[in-house]
Amino acid sequence: MAAYFALMEVGNLLQHAVEQQLRDDGGISYVQFQILATLADEPDGRLRMTDVADRLVHSRSGLTYQATQLQKAGLLIREPSADDERSTVVVLTPSGRDLLVRVLPAHVDVVRQVLFEDMDRTDVTVLADTVGRLRDRMRAAPPRSARRPR
Amino acid sequence: MAAYFALMEVGNLLQHAVEQQLRDDGGISYVQFQILATLADEPDGRLRMTDVADRLVHSRSGLTYQATQLQKAGLLIREPSADDERSTVVVLTPSGRDLLVRVLPAHVDVVRQVLFEDMDRTDVTVLADTVGRLRDRMRAAPPRSARRPR
DNA sequence: TATTGTTATACTCTATAACTATA
DNA sequence: TATAGTTATAGAGTATAACAATA
Numbered sequence: 001m002a003a004y005f006a007l008m009e010v011g012n013l014l015q016h017a018v019e020q021q022l023r024d025d026g027g028i029s030y031v032q033f034q035i036l037a038t039l040a041d042e043p044d045g046r047l048r049m050t051d052v053a054d055r056l057v058h059s060r061s062g063l064t065y066q067a068t069q070l071q072k073a074g075l076l077i078r079e080p081s082a083d084d085e086r087s088t089v090v091v092l093t094p095s096g097r098d099l100l101v102r103v104l105p106a107h108v109d110v111v112r113q114v115l116f117e118d119m120d121r122t123d124v125t126v127l128a129d130t131v132g133r134l135r136d137r138m139r140a141a142p143p144r145s146a147r148r149p150r
Numbered sequence: 151m152a153a154y155f156a157l158m159e160v161g162n163l164l165q166h167a168v169e170q171q172l173r174d175d176g177g178i179s180y181v182q183f184q185i186l187a188t189l190a191d192e193p194d195g196r197l198r199m200t201d202v203a204d205r206l207v208h209s210r211s212g213l214t215y216q217a218t219q220l221q222k223a224g225l226l227i228r229e230p231s232a233d234d235e236r237s238t239v240v241v242l243t244p245s246g247r248d249l250l251v252r253v254l255p256a257h258v259d260v261v262r263q264v265l266f267e268d269m270d271r272t273d274v275t276v277l278a279d280t281v282g283r284l285r286d287r288m289r290a291a292p293p294r295s296a297r298r299p300r
Numbered sequence: 301t302a303t304t305g306t307t308a309t310a311c312t313c314t315a316t317a318a319c320t321a322t323a
Numbered sequence: 324t325a326t327a328g329t330t331a332t333a334g335a336g337t338a339t340a341a342c343a344a345t346a
Contacts, residue, residue: 003278004164004261006285011287014154016207029335049305057166059338064306066336084346086304110162118287123280128153130269130277133168135156137268138163179312196333199328200312212314214329219312312337314325323326 014114021110026103031056032070033062033107036092039076045092048081052090055139075099106115154185171260181206182220183257185213186242186250195242198231203238205289215240223285225249 075096081087225246231237
């Protein structure tokens, strides 16, 4: 339980710190940053709405809201899918990519300062390893958007 | 950065899981659980408002809101401080303590399932150690409520 | 019938600024 | 002058349920 409580507190403190940086430097929230970063991580910068929602543990309606905000800001566009006419594909725009590039250096700095300041290399390796395996396993759990209503 | 992203994702997934459990079993949010747990952690179950706000990285007005909710629910009371008449002290009620006791077993179960399922003892120890030191250092940073307005 | 996405809606929460009272 | 706490307010975000369109 000590590990759990510490993990939650560290996560929250870190989120507060990066949230402020992202707001100041890019005018976006952490969730919006996650959406952009998730898209940027794809080879072609495009994903289906539902796939984004699943990765970020969001309801689909919540993602629709955020996608609308990001589209208004010109950071992504939505277009119909070619293979499945029910689907909408979200595509990162050049501005969206620019914003990420512009915001990332300071973002990395904040993370370094807040999280890694006093950690040595082995600590970081161990943390990355442990927490990376955790994430992979947790991702395997049934996705959020697939949950049946009660 | 891999460690950072994984840490954030694990934290968010975990928070979603426990939040649902707390809502279902106790009718409280995670923040409210944190407030109650913070008080229960004190020998006499009492703390000043500002001290609670600092520990939980909250604005004071945000804590006022949550304290009002919890007081309405009968889980804590607020009373004037004896030594400093500016201060308000928050005190856990018996119902508040009962709720924690009632909610905690299932809470521990969720954490065990979601977080520790496939981790062996050394993994847990290492994680607790790393993340515990991190928290201690991050706590040493200047508190949230002390930030001067721009 | 199941899945994808949006909309309408209602609610929770958070922070900023202004204010009161005490140190 | 600084600190403790509250209030008023406004905004951001979230989810549930109902819906339309497609598989």
